Amino acid sequence: MTQENQSTGNVTIVDVAREAGVSYSTVSRVVNNFKYVKPDTRERVEAAMDRLGYVANLKARSLAGGRSQVVGMLLYELDTSYHVEIVRGVDAEITNSEYDLMLSTTHKRRRKESAYVTQLTQGMVDGFLFVLPRYLEAYTEDLDRQQVPYVLIDHPGIDGIKSNTITATNWQGAYDATQYLIDLGHSRIGFITGTIEVASAQERLAGYQSAIRDNGFFVDPELICKGDFLEDSGYEAAKKFLSLAEPPTAIFASSDVSAFGAIRAIDEAGYLVPQDISVVGFDDVPESSYIRPRLTTVRQPLREMGQLATRMVLARIEDPTLPVEQVELPTVLIIRDTCQSPVDSKFMRAV
Amino acid sequence: MTQENQSTGNVTIVDVAREAGVSYSTVSRVVNNFKYVKPDTRERVEAAMDRLGYVANLKARSLAGGRSQVVGMLLYELDTSYHVEIVRGVDAEITNSEYDLMLSTTHKRRRKESAYVTQLTQGMVDGFLFVLPRYLEAYTEDLDRQQVPYVLIDHPGIDGIKSNTITATNWQGAYDATQYLIDLGHSRIGFITGTIEVASAQERLAGYQSAIRDNGFFVDPELICKGDFLEDSGYEAAKKFLSLAEPPTAIFASSDVSAFGAIRAIDEAGYLVPQDISVVGFDDVPESSYIRPRLTTVRQPLREMGQLATRMVLARIEDPTLPVEQVELPTVLIIRDTCQSPVDSKFMRAV
DNA sequence: ACTTTTTGTGCAAACGCTTGCAGAAATTAT
DNA sequence: ATAATTTCTGCAAGCGTTTGCACAAAAAGT
Numbered sequence: 001m002t003q004e005n006q007s008t009g010n011v012t013i014v015d016v017a018r019e020a021g022v023s024y025s026t027v028s029r030v031v032n033n034f035k036y037v038k039p040d041t042r043e044r045v046e047a048a049m050d051r052l053g054y055v056a057n058l059k060a061r062s063l064a065g066g067r068s069q070v071v072g073m074l075l076y077e078l079d080t081s082y083h084v085e086i087v088r089g090v091d092a093e094i095t096n097s098e099y100d101l102m103l104s105t106t107h108k109r110r111r112k113e114s115a116y117v118t119q120l121t122q123g124m125v126d127g128f129l130f131v132l133p134r135y136l137e138a139y140t141e142d143l144d145r146q147q148v149p150y151v152l153i154d155h156p157g158i159d160g161i162k163s164n165t166i167t168a169t170n171w172q173g174a175y176d177a178t179q180y181l182i183d184l185g186h187s188r189i190g191f192i193t194g195t196i197e198v199a200s201a202q203e204r205l206a207g208y209q210s211a212i213r214d215n216g217f218f219v220d221p222e223l224i225c226k227g228d229f230l231e232d233s234g235y236e237a238a239k240k241f242l243s244l245a246e247p248p249t250a251i252f253a254s255s256d257v258s259a260f261g262a263i264r265a266i267d268e269a270g271y272l273v274p275q276d277i278s279v280v281g282f283d284d285v286p287e288s289s290y291i292r293p294r295l296t297t298v299r300q301p302l303r304e305m306g307q308l309a310t311r312m313v314l315a316r317i318e319d320p321t322l323p324v325e326q327v328e329l330p331t332v333l334i335i336r337d338t339c340q341s342p343v344d345s346k347f348m349r350a351v
Numbered sequence: 352m353t354q355e356n357q358s359t360g361n362v363t364i365v366d367v368a369r370e371a372g373v374s375y376s377t378v379s380r381v382v383n384n385f386k387y388v389k390p391d392t393r394e395r396v397e398a399a400m401d402r403l404g405y406v407a408n409l410k411a412r413s414l415a416g417g418r419s420q421v422v423g424m425l426l427y428e429l430d431t432s433y434h435v436e437i438v439r440g441v442d443a444e445i446t447n448s449e450y451d452l453m454l455s456t457t458h459k460r461r462r463k464e465s466a467y468v469t470q471l472t473q474g475m476v477d478g479f480l481f482v483l484p485r486y487l488e489a490y491t492e493d494l495d496r497q498q499v500p501y502v503l504i505d506h507p508g509i510d511g512i513k514s515n516t517i518t519a520t521n522w523q524g525a526y527d528a529t530q531y532l533i534d535l536g537h538s539r540i541g542f543i544t545g546t547i548e549v550a551s552a553q554e555r556l557a558g559y560q561s562a563i564r565d566n567g568f569f570v571d572p573e574l575i576c577k578g579d580f581l582e583d584s585g586y587e588a589a590k591k592f593l594s595l596a597e598p599p600t601a602i603f604a605s606s607d608v609s610a611f612g613a614i615r616a617i618d619e620a621g622y623l624v625p626q627d628i629s630v631v632g633f634d635d636v637p638e639s640s641y642i643r644p645r646l647t648t649v650r651q652p653l654r655e656m657g658q659l660a661t662r663m664v665l666a667r668i669e670d671p672t673l674p675v676e677q678v679e680l681p682t683v684l685i686i687r688d689t690c691q692s693p694v695d696s697k698f699m700r701a702v
Numbered sequence: 703a704c705t706t707t708t709t710g711t712g713c714a715a716a717c718g719c720t721t722g723c724a725g726a727a728a729t730t731a732t
Numbered sequence: 733a734t735a736a737t738t739t740c741t742g743c744a745a746g747c748g749t750t751t752g753c754a755c756a757a758a759a760a761g762t
Contacts (some may be wrong), residue, residue: 009499023742028720036740055469059414060718063747068410070453070475078439088429091456095469101455102421105442118406120451125420146361292643322728363748374712379750387710411748414717 011052022319031056032066060172062124071313072125074117076132077105080230081256081285082302086153088129089306097314099126101165102252106134118142127313129153129306132198149316151309156199157326164308164316167325170200171330173298174207174252177280180333181250182215185341186278190248192237192258194229201229206283223248227258234261242269247279249342256281256288256297263291263338274347278339293337301329372397382407383417392640413475421451422664425468425478427483428456431581431608432636437482437504440657448665450477457485469493478664480504480657483549500667502660507550511676514669517660521551524649524682525558525603528631531568531684532601536692537629541599543588543609545580552580555605555633574599578609584610593620597700600693602630607632607639614642614689621668627697629690633677644688652680 013031017024022041025246026272030045034337037045048054062068073090075083087103094101096128102125117139128150136152140161143150150164181189191208194201201270206222212219225240227233234253241247243263251266255257259281266277272277273293281288281297288295308327316322342348364382368375373392380388381396388396396469399405413419413522424441426434438454445452453476468490471479479494479501481487487503491512501515508514532540542559545552556575563570576591578584592598593616602617604610610632617628624630624644632639635650659678667673693699 010690010718014718024719025721025743028718029741036738038740042739045725053469056716057414058475059410059419060747061720063408063410063414063717063749064719064721065747066720077434078442083428084435091429091454095456095458100475101454103442103452105446107446118404124409124451284760287638290638290641361748365748375749376713376751377711377746380711383750388709389710392710408748410715412750414719414747415749415751416717417750 011054012057013054014019015052016045016048016054019052020045024162026280028133039091054179064127067317068124069098070102070125071317072102072117072120073129073311074104074106074131074133076134077107081287082229082255082257083131084293085285085302086306089303089308090129090310091306092303093314095305097310099314099317127317129309130155130311132200147320149313149320151312151316152215153305153309154200162324164312164325166305166312166329167200168300168305168329169331170203171210172206173282173300173333174204174254175332176207176331177213177252177282177298178208178211179215180250181215181278181280181339182211183340184250184278185343186248186250187217188220188223188246188248188250189349190223190225190237190241190251192225192227192234192251192253192262194227194254194258196226201254210253226253229255229258231257231261231264234258234260235265238265239269242266242271247277247347249345249347250279250339251277253282253283254282254309256283256285256295259295259297259338260287260291263295271346274338274340276342278342281340284334288334289336296338297334299332299334301331305329307344359570359699361408363403363408364405365397365401367405370403371396373505395470403491413477416496418477418579418668419475422448422454422478422480422661422668423468423471424480425455425457425482425484427485428458431679432638433580433606433608433634434482436636440654440659441480441661442657443654444658444661448661450665450668455605465690468561478668479513481506483551485548498671500664500671501665502655502663504660509511515663515679516583517656517663517674517680518551519656519680521554521651521652522558522561524633524651524684525605526562527558527682527684528603528633528649529559529562530566530688532563532603532631532690533568535601535629535690537599537601538568538693539571539574539597539601539698540597541574541576541588541602543576543578543602543604543613545584545605545609547577552605559603573580578605580606580609582608582615584586585609586616587612589613589616590620591615593622598628598698598699600638600696601630601690602628603633605634607631607634607646608650610646610689611638611642611688614646618667622697625689625691626695629693631690635685640687647687647689650683650685652682652691657678 013024013027017027022045027045030042058068078084128148130150131153132155135159152163152165154167156167157165176191193205209219225237227237238251241251251262253262259279263273263279266273271277281295284297284299288297312325364378368378373396376398381393409419423669429435430589451534481501483506486507503514503516505518507518508516544556560570576588578588589602592602602613604613606663610630614624614630617624622628632646632648635648641650663676
C-alpha cells in the first residue's frame with residue numbers, strides 16, 4: 001500500500017527481500033511456508049511483505065515449478081441448470097480454498113476440447129474437473145502423462161483407465177421412478193432417453209427396463225424414444241407417444257429439461273398432466289419446483305457432486321499420492337405433482 | 352502426437368526450433384504472427400509445430416510480457432439466475448474467441464475481492480469483467496496502474512474515474528412498470544428496493560417515485576420497503592405490506608427473485624396474485640416464465656449485457672487505445688400474468 | 703554500381719519465481 | 733572439547749516465453 005517498485009509497478013520477491021534484508025530465496029521460502037526459516041526472519045519478511053503489499057505472481061510461480069492455484073473446469077455448456085448447479089457446487093467449494101476456477105465450455109467443438117486441455121495442463125491449471133466429458137479418450141493420456149489430477153463428474157471413466165469419478169446411482173434412480181409409476185397403476189410407461197452415448201443415459205434406460213421386467217411387464221420398444229436430454233427432444237418424443245394407437249399413461253424422461261418438453265407437448269395436445277399422463281423427470285433442477293404442476297423427479301445431488309469433486313481434486317493436488325476414488329452418490333425420488341394413478345386417464349383402456 | 356520432449360514431457364519452442372532448423376526466436380515470431388518472417392520459414396516452422404504437437408505455454412508467455420489469453424470475471428455469487436445469465440452471455444462470447452474465462456465469486460468476503468484482483472492483474476488475466484462490484488474503489492487504482500482493461504456490468508462506475516460500463520435503463524424500466532400498474536388502476540403500489548447501496552437499486556427506486564409523482568400521487572414512505580434483491584427480503588417486505596392498515600394493491604419488486612419472495616408471502620397469507628395483489632419484478636430471469644402465474648417483469652437484457660461486455664474487454668485487450676465506452680441497454684416491460692386491475696382486490700377500498 | 707531501406711534471423715537479456723547445492727550457524731551427541 | 737547433526741540462508745540455474753539489438757540478405761532508390 002505504501003511503496004511501489006519502479007519498473008513494472010509490481011512488488012516482487014526481490015523488493016521484499018531488499019526491504020527485509022534477506023535473500024530472495026528466503027522470501028520465497030517464507031511464502032511457501034518452508035520449514036527451515038528462523039521464526040525471527042520469517043516475521044521480518046512477513047512484515048516487509050505487508051508493508052509493500054506483496055502479492056505473488058502466479059505466472060512466475062507456476063512457471064518455476066510451483067502451483068498455479070487454479071483448477072480448470074470443462075463443461076459442455078452453461079445453458080441448462082444441470083450444468084449450472086454443478087458449477088455452483090464447485091464454486092462453493094473453490095471459494096473456501098486458495099484456488100481459483102477456470103471455466104470453459106466446449107459447446108459443439110470437439111477439436112477445441114482436447115486442444116484446450118493440453119493448453120491448460122501444460123500451462124495453467126493444477127487440476128481438472130470434467131463434467132460429462134464427450135471426448136475423454138482424446139486427452140486422458142495427456143492428463144496422465146502430465147500428472148495433473150482430475151475428476152470426472154457424471155461420467156464413469158473409460159475402460160482401462162482408473163480415473164477419479166463422481167457419479168450418481170442412475171440405474172437405481174430410474175428403477176425407483178419406474179417402480180413408483182408402476183405402483184401407481186401404470187403399465188404403459190413411455191421412456192425418453194438421454195444422449196444415448198452417455199453412460200448415465202444408458203444406465204437410466206437399463207434401470208427403467210429392469211423395473212418394467214421385474215414387474216412382469218413387457219418392454220415395448222415403441223415406448224422407448226431416443227432423446228438428448230434437451231427440451232426439444234422431450235417435446236418430440238411426447239408427440240410421438242401421443243400419436244401412438246395406444247399412448248402411454250405415463251412418461252419418464254431422462255432429464256428434467258426433456259420432461260419440460262414432454263409436458264409442453266402434452267399440454268399443446270390438450271391433455272392434462274397428471275390426470276391423463278403422469279410425467280417423471282430426472283435431475284431435479286431448480287426449475288422443477290417452479291413449474292406448475294411441480295415436477296416429480298429423481299433428484300441427483302448435482303451441487304454435492306460438484307462440491308465433492310472439487311474436494312477430490314484439491315486433495316489430490318495437495319497430495320498426488322492419494323488413491324483413485326470412485327464415488328457414487330444416491331439419487332432420491334422427489335414426489336411432487338406430476339404423477340397420479342391412471343384410472344381417470346383418457347388413455348387408460350378398460351382391463 | 353508423435354514425439355515428445357524428454358524432460359518435462361512438454362514440447363517447447365526450443366524443440367520446435369530444433370526440428371525446423373531455426374532459432375527459437377523465429378519460432379516465437381511465427382507463433383505470434385510477426386510480420387518479418389519468410390513465408391518459406393514460416394511454413395517449415397508450422398509444419399514442425401504440427402509434427403511435435405506444440406502448444407504454447409501460457410505461463411511463460413505471459414510472464415515474458417505477452418498475453419495470457421484469459422479474462423477474469425468477478426461476481427458476487429452464482430446462486431441467482433441474474434448472475435448466471437450474465438455468465439452465459441460472457442461464455443457465449445468468450446467461446447468464440449481465443450480467450451478463456453477465469454471465474455471468481457467473492458461472496459461476502461470483502462478482503463478477498465481486492466486481493467484477488469491484484470493477484471490476477473499482476474499475474475493472470477489480460478482483462479476483467481466486474482458484475483455489480485461491491486468494493487470497486489479498492490482496486491480501480493490498481494487496475495488503472497496496471498493498464499488492464501476492464502468493464503463494469505450493471506454498475507455505473509465511480510466518481511472521478513471513467514470506466515467502461517454496460518448498464519440497463521433502470522430508471523426508465525422502473526418508471527414504465529409503475530406507469531403500467533397505475534394505468535391498470537393501482538394507486539397504492541408497494542415498492543421493494545434492491546441493495547440500496549447499488550446504483551441500479553437507487554435508479555429503480557427513483558423511477559418508481561417519479562412515476563408515482565408524475566401521476567399526481569403521493570409517494571408514501573410506508574409503501575417503500577428496503578430489500579436486498581434476494582428472495583427472503585421480498586418475502587419479509589410483502590409480509591410487512593400485508594400487515595399495513597391499508598395494504599397496497601400492487602407490489603413492484605426490484606428483482607424477480609424478491610418478487611418470488613413477495614408472491615410466497617402473499618400466497619401464505621391466503622391472498623391471490625394477481626386478483627388481490629398485482630406483482631411486478633425486475634430482470635426477467637428464466638424462472639419468471641416458469642412460475643405460475645408467470646411473472647410480469649421488467650426485462651433487463653442480462654445475456655446481451657454479458658456478451659457486449661465481453662466484446663468490449665476483448666476489443667480493448669487487442670487495442671488498448673480504444674476510447675472508454677458507456678453503454679446503456681434498454682429494458683422492456685414483459686407483461687405476463689401477475690398483474691390486473693385492482694377492482695376485485697380485497698384491498699381495494701371503495702372510492 | 704552504390705547507397706539506402708526494407709526484410710528476415712539469431713543472440714541474449716529479461717519476466718518473477720522455485721529449488722538443488724553448498725556452506726555457515728546453532729544444536730546435540732560423544 | 734570435538735565430532736556429528738540439524739537448522740538456516742544465499743547463490744545460481746532453470747522454467748518457456750517475448751523482444752530489443754545487431755547484423756545479414758534482399759529489394760529499392762539514385
